Amino acid sequence: MINEKQYLTQLSAEMVEGAKYAVLPGDPKRAKDLAFMLDPNAKFLALNRQHGSYLADIQGCKVLVVSTGMGCPAISVTTIELHKLGITTFIRLGTSGTIKEQINLGDICFTRAAVKLDGISREYVDEGYPAVANFALTQAFVDGAKQHNIPYYVGITASSDTFWPGQERHDNYSGYLLRSLQGAIAEWRALNVANFEMEASALLTIAQVLNVRAACFCGIIAKRTESEEPSHEGKEKAQLHWEKTLKSGLEIDMKRRGLIK
Amino acid sequence: MKKADLNEILYHIGFSTQMIEKAEHAILLDNSEYVQLLAKALDKNAKFIADNREYLSYLVEVSGKKVVVVSTGFGAPPMGIGLEEMAMVGIKNFIRLGEAGAIQYGLNIGDQLIIKGAIRKEGTSQHYAPLNYPAAASLTLTQVIRKAFEEAEIQAKPGIAVSLDMLWPVENTTEHIFDYLNEDLYHELLKKWRKQNVQCMDNAVSAMFTICNVFGLKSAAILDIVMRNFEDSSVRGGIHSNPQERVEKWAKVLKIVYREYESQ
Numbered sequence A: 001m002i003n004e005k006q007y008l009t010q011l012s013a014e015m016v017e018g019a020k021y022a023v024l025p026g027d028p029k030r031a032k033d034l035a036f037m038l039d040p041n042a043k044f045l046a047l048n049r050q051h052g053s054y055l056a057d058i059q060g061c062k063v064l065v066v067s068t069g070m071g072c073p074a075i076s077v078t079t080i081e082l083h084k085l086g087i088t089t090f091i092r093l094g095t096s097g098t099i100k101e102q103i104n105l106g107d108i109c110f111t112r113a114a115v116k117l118d119g120i121s122r123e124y125v126d127e128g129y130p131a132v133a134n135f136a137l138t139q140a141f142v143d144g145a146k147q148h149n150i151p152y153y154v155g156i157t158a159s160s161d162t163f164w165p166g167q168e169r170h171d172n173y174s175g176y177l178l179r180s181l182q183g184a185i186a187e188w189r190a191l192n193v194a195n196f197e198m199e200a201s202a203l204l205t206i207a208q209v210l211n212v213r214a215a216c217f218c219g220i221i222a223k224r225t226e227s228e229e230p231s232h233e234g235k236e237k238a239q240l241h242w243e244k245t246l247k248s249g250l251e252i253d254m255k256r257r258g259l260i261k
Numbered sequence B: 001m002k003k004a005d006l007n008e009i010l011y012h013i014g015f016s017t018q019m020i021e022k023a024e025h026a027i028l029l030d031n032s033e034y035v036q037l038l039a040k041a042l043d044k045n046a047k048f049i050a051d052n053r054e055y056l057s058y059l060v061e062v063s064g065k066k067v068v069v070v071s072t073g074f075g076a077p078p079m080g081i082g083l084e085e086m087a088m089v090g091i092k093n094f095i096r097l098g099e100a101g102a103i104q105y106g107l108n109i110g111d112q113l114i115i116k117g118a119i120r121k122e123g124t125s126q127h128y129a130p131l132n133y134p135a136a137a138s139l140t141l142t143q144v145i146r147k148a149f150e151e152a153e154i155q156a157k158p159g160i161a162v163s164l165d166m167l168w169p170v171e172n173t174t175e176h177i178f179d180y181l182n183e184d185l186y187h188e189l190l191k192k193w194r195k196q197n198v199q200c201m202d203n204a205v206s207a208m209f210t211i212c213n214v215f216g217l218k219s220a221a222i223l224d225i226v227m228r229n230f231e232d233s234s235v236r237g238g239i240h241s242n243p244q245e246r247v248e249k250w251a252k253v254l255k256i257v258y259r260e261y262e263s264q
Helices: A028-038 A072-084 A136-149 A184-190 A200-210 A231-256 B032-043 B076-088 B139-151 B175-183 B183-195 B205-215 B243-261
Strands: A021-024 A044-050 A053-059 A061-066 A089-096 A108-117 A152-159 A194-195 A213-222 B025-029 B047-052 B054-063 B064-073 B091-100 B112-121 B157-164 B198-202 B218-229 B235-236
Touching: A021 A028, A021 A072, A021 A231, A028 A053, A028 A061, A028 A231, A053 A231, A061 A072, A061 B054, A072 A089, A072 A200, A072 B076, A072 B175, A089 A136, A089 A200, A089 A231, A108 A136, A108 A194, A108 A200, A108 A231, A136 A152, A136 A213, A136 A231, A152 A200, A200 A213, A200 B175, A213 A231, A231 B198, B025 B032, B025 B076, B032 B054, B032 B064, B032 B243, B054 B243, B064 B076, B064 B183, B064 B243, B076 B205, B091 B139, B091 B243, B112 B139, B112 B198, B112 B205, B139 B218, B139 B243, B157 B205, B175 B183, B183 B198, B198 B218, B205 B218
Parallel strands: A021 A061, A021 A089, A089 A213, A108 A152, A152 A194, B025 B064, B025 B091, B091 B218, B112 B157, B157 B198
Antiparallel strands: A044 A053, A053 A061, A089 A194, A108 A213, B047 B054, B054 B064, B091 B198, B112 B218, B218 B235
16 A cells, blocks of 8 residues: 555655665664755655654655664664565665774775674575675765775675674673674684674665665774774764765766666 | 763763763663653653664653663664663663564453563574573562552563564565565464464563673563464554553553562
8 A cells, every 4th residue: 555654664655755765874863964965855754763764856866765773673674664665775874893904984884795793684594695785786886985085995794783792892881792702803804804883784685585786885983993982083074975975876876777867 | 890980971872870860770662752651651750861863761750769761772782782881871670661573362462461581583682692591581670560560450461572683473474575485484483482382572672681681680571562463363553553541551560660679
């Protein structure tokens, strides 16, 4: 039914006006900022729980911006709700901490594929089922970053269900890390993993199962070789970079697919 | 154990020990739409504290105790982050009020369950303890809750739940291709859990129980059935048509809980 509302996002097919693209930040405030950055006349659609939803228009091509909340379960359930409404291109945009030494605060890190340090992306499929991005879509955003001379890295991301232990942060409440997680950063670095975040593996796995397009890129706000804490200065720089990357990348992808001129 | 400075506002929850006036109790809702309603039902002078990401928080006073009412979002990852930071600002007792899908045939929309333990079918708790570690509630807090339901003359069933990262398995798989793709898995899981005396499924309780056990903090859970999707019938969400009624039931029980819990 065209006006039937989904349980969590409270969006209906009618409300999204035939949009095929969805941009998925974690934070509802960021959803609002991104929608108005893409289109000063963006439309507010709904705010329910952690899901703030806006509809932007890029030269006649509709883009839905919806915050998912944090974590792999949240992005999974949001993706499935939006897929029911006809979305076939999903772009996660988030914040991240580095594993590789050469990536810096404010840089954009693209996820080519993800390590599953979460539960859900191992649930429905074999543990070894690849959490791999849509390459053409990812390339469009890489090209967007290049246009603005934004420092970027394309690589493998580790997606964790936790902010502290799974990302080898020692400054949590108990101060204790399971022995199996001690030294994890060094190990992931040795295995060529670039960065940590909390959603990519689930989005990429579910999109692959559903045969839809998905990409993920993050602004680096914590340089983990130096500190466990997110950096405010890094966040400001990262925000400028992800805004430009998102806008140009969407336009490049839409042009390549003949959706806009 | 790490303690935040009195005025240190934590990154995700957006509040400090001072802002919550050194409260040691928290009520954790999954749905932020109920936070303000419940806070006002518990204390008409409820104070807004913060609104950051999934964490919307109010401070209330119930039976002389400061209690933070806060939403923790969808699933185990934001529950884990919330618990870490709330522990750092000094909260020691957590009561989860959450949504659940029925597994047993006898459960209907609106039924309430007091959960003493949960199957850990989520990833978050596995970063805190191996899978053989128990996701079990606090006995003291759970007993107080059971007695409060009796005194309030509200029915609540005891039992165990399964906390899932995956979407709640359904028997009616016609709604979305993803359900259809997982039809066999869903039927198999529901059949197994039904036989193993698991009452219902949620997204976060096993992570809360596990992490609180690791941290030496107390937690308990009350879950409301919001979905019943069996082959013969499928209902979801009807409970939200009367939020005030749901909140008043909670408030009645919680007022007794905080009155009695003091004497422990």
